[in-house]
Amino acid sequence: MLNITRKVEYALIALRHMQSKNDIGLTSAKEIAAQYGIPKQLLAKTLQQMSREGIVKAVHGPTGGYKIAANLKKISLKDFFEKLEGPLGMMDCYFDSECVQISNCNIRVPIQRINNNMRDMFSQMTLQEITQ
Amino acid sequence: MLNITRKVEYALIALRHMQSKNDIGLTSAKEIAAQYGIPKQLLAKTLQQMSREGIVKAVHGPTGGYKIAANLKKISLKDFFEKLEGPLGMMDCYFDSECVQISNCNIRVPIQRINNNMRDMFSQMTLQEITQ
DNA sequence: TTATATACGACAAAAATTATCGTATATAAT
DNA sequence: ATTATATACGATAATTTTTGTCGTATATAA
Ligand code: FES
Ligand code: FES
Numbered sequence: 001m002l003n004i005t006r007k008v009e010y011a012l013i014a015l016r017h018m019q020s021k022n023d024i025g026l027t028s029a030k031e032i033a034a035q036y037g038i039p040k041q042l043l044a045k046t047l048q049q050m051s052r053e054g055i056v057k058a059v060h061g062p063t064g065g066y067k068i069a070a071n072l073k074k075i076s077l078k079d080f081f082e083k084l085e086g087p088l089g090m091m092d093c094y095f096d097s098e099c100v101q102i103s104n105c106n107i108r109v110p111i112q113r114i115n116n117n118m119r120d121m122f123s124q125m126t127l128q129e130i131t132q
Numbered sequence: 133m134l135n136i137t138r139k140v141e142y143a144l145i146a147l148r149h150m151q152s153k154n155d156i157g158l159t160s161a162k163e164i165a166a167q168y169g170i171p172k173q174l175l176a177k178t179l180q181q182m183s184r185e186g187i188v189k190a191v192h193g194p195t196g197g198y199k200i201a202a203n204l205k206k207i208s209l210k211d212f213f214e215k216l217e218g219p220l221g222m223m224d225c226y227f228d229s230e231c232v233q234i235s236n237c238n239i240r241v242p243i244q245r246i247n248n249n250m251r252d253m254f255s256q257m258t259l260q261e262i263t264q
Numbered sequence: 265t266t267a268t269a270t271a272c273g274a275c276a277a278a279a280a281t282t283a284t285c286g287t288a289t290a291t292a293a294t
Numbered sequence: 295a296t297t298a299t300a301t302a303c304g305a306t307a308a309t310t311t312t313t314g315t316c317g318t319a320t321a322t323a324a
Contacts, residue, residue, distance in 0.1 A: 001217040002134050002250070006282065009223065009239070016238045028300065036236060039283055048302060061291030062299040077246070085133040091141065104168060106148045107141070110262040114209075118134070121253055130242040138313065160269065171314055180271055193322030194268040 008084055010038050011046050016131040018056070018068050026065030046084070053083045072131055078122035088122065089115045140216055142170050143178050148263040150188070150200050158197030178216070185215045204263055210254035220254065221247045 014032050021027060029047055033040035047066050051058040057069035081088050091111055145168050150159050161179055165172035179198050183190040189201035213220050223243055 001137055001140065001213060002220060002222065003224070004222045005133055005280095008133065012239045012243075013237070016242075020238070030300080036238070041285085042283055044301070045303075051301085058301060059291090060289075060299095060301050063292060064290085064300045066301090081133060088134060090134065090136045092135070105145070106152070106168070107144045107262060110148075111144075114257065114262070117253060117257075118250075121249060125246065125249075130239060130246070132242075137311095162269080173316085174314055176270075177272075183270085190270060191322090192268095192270050192320075193324095195323060196269045196321080198270090 002090070004081070005085060007042070007046050008081060010043050011050060011080075011084060012130055013038070014043065014047060014050075014066075015055075015068065015072070015127065018066065019072070019131045024067075026059055026063070026067050028065040031065070049084060055080075055083070072127040075127045076123045077125040077127060077130070078119055080127050081122065088119060090118065091115070134222070136213070137217060139174070139178050140213060142175050143182060143212075143216060144262055145170070146175065146179060146182075146198075147187075147200065147204070147259065150198065151204070151263045156199075158191055158195070158199050160197040163197070181216060187212075187215070204259040207259045208255045209257040209259065209262070210251055212259050213254065220251060222250065223247070 013036050014027075017032055017035070018027050029040055029044040032038065033043050047056060048058070050056045051066065051069075055068070055070045055075070056066045058064070058066055078088055146159075146164050149164055149167070153159060161172055161176040164170065165175050179188060180190070182188045183198065187200070187202045187207070188198045190196070190198055210220055
């Protein structure tokens, strides 16, 4: 319960790996996948997603790869999680109102309070803190 | 991502329902299931689990049911979650060391830091805050 | 004796997550 | 130009987790 996904885990591993390298050098999905034992295709898609989000920059062709493009100090963990996985909360009814029994739910308000606490917590942490 | 489970949701709904009633009265699983549109059998099992954990007290037979048995002010949300769902953390490798690539993982330490933050947060909230 | 409630292991269905496939495009090196 | 290697990405498959059900046993009030 309250787990992050593999996708996010792989993304964090990749970011940290890239950051530990020279700013200029590129890193391919293949290299990271091999080093950490991550499924290459899945990691590639995650890197592509981060590329679309502007977190990393992609370079095509042989000798291509990825490098960090954003200032990781300026991206909160909350924003990062939401870029990759969508809205962040303990329960979905925090966002959409599709909960079957939303009308006679008796814990909606307290749950939202906790949700806010959690979102605040992740808002105050930056990607840099993980990848540094 | 970072969701709680239905089981915990149902448990919270049940607790809050019971607390809003007279201290003496019992509440059956059937009653709660009907009122909130929850699968009865599943709710029953959850109540049984809470009974084993000493959170509620069960009374058999017709006119039987459940009532709150513990002091909800003294049960942290972290403990409650762990009683129902086991160890609480963003990643399993926080607890068991079965992670395939635990040896060359580069985010283990920072992830554990976040885990601790999250566990601290839920340690400081009590069940009472939700069900009051 | 009957009706109704809890107790609980085993099983099934559904949903979410995780991983793979196939194909297209970009580009450096030969 | 051709080849090799990298990213791009929708579609699909496999796996795992979550969620829900079934069947049966036991307790107890009426
Ligand atoms: S469970 Fe959805 S609103 Fe409470
Ligand atoms: S992913 Fe398991 S130890 Fe890092």
